[in-house]
Amino acid sequence: MVTMTSVERYGIYLANLDPTIGSELNKTRPVVVISDDLMNKYLKTVVTCPLTTALHPNWRSRIQIKSSGKSAEIAVDQIRVLAKERLVKKLDDLDKDDALKLRLLITEMYGER
Numbered sequence: 487m488v489t490m491t492s493v494e495r496y497g498i499y500l501a502n503l504d505p506t507i508g509s510e511l512n513k514t515r516p517v518v519v520i521s522d523d524l525m526n527k528y529l530k531t532v533v534t535c536p537l538t539t540a541l542h543p544n545w546r547s548r549i550q551i552k553s554s555g556k557s558a559e560i561a562v563d564q565i566r567v568l569a570k571e572r573l574v575k576k577l578d579d580l581d582k583d584d585a586l587k588l589r590l591l592i593t594e595m596y597g598e599r
Contacts, residue, residue, distance in 0.1 A: 493526040495519055496580040496588075498553055499573045503536065503566070516553060517568070518560055518580055520588065531567050535560045535588070547595065549587050553578045560584075562591050 493499070501517045519526065521533035537558045542548050547563035554577055580588065 492576075493519055493532050493570060493573065494576075494579075495521065495523050495526065496585045497576055498537065498578040498580060499534075500575050500577055501534065501536075501568055501572045502574060503568075503572070514574065516558070516577055517566075517573075518588070520565070520592065531569055532573070534566055534568050535562050536564050536566065537561070547591075549584065549591060551580070551584050553580075560588060562588070562595060565592075565596075 496518060498516050498518050500514060502514045503517075504513060516537040517534035518537065519532050519534055521529075526532055537551075537553060538561055539556065539558050541550065541557060541559055543550060545563075548559040548561055550557070550559050552558070
């Protein structure tokens with residue numbers, strides 16, 4: 487289990503996403519933490535984007551990455567707040583280029599125009 491204060495922004499963690507409803511991504515899968523480190527330190531929740539191995543290269547809401555040597559994509563359209571207790575263990579870190587792509591896509595999708 488990941489400790490409450492050790493969660494890092496752009497860290498990739500194995501998380502238990504069940505139970506889910508409808509089209510939410512489910513099961514135990516990797517997620518990338520997108521919430522700020524200060525929030526991660528003091529809150530009991532983290533903001534995440536799930537990773538999936540079902541690749542959709544033409545979907546503008548997804549970012550193709552390599553994590554732990556495997557092809558995956560970050561599902562920015564599936565942003566979700568999780569209790570830290572759902573985080574099982576840390577798997578990897580997002581590299582700086584992919585972290586920048588993620589920040590830019592989040593701003594494009596959810597920021598003001």
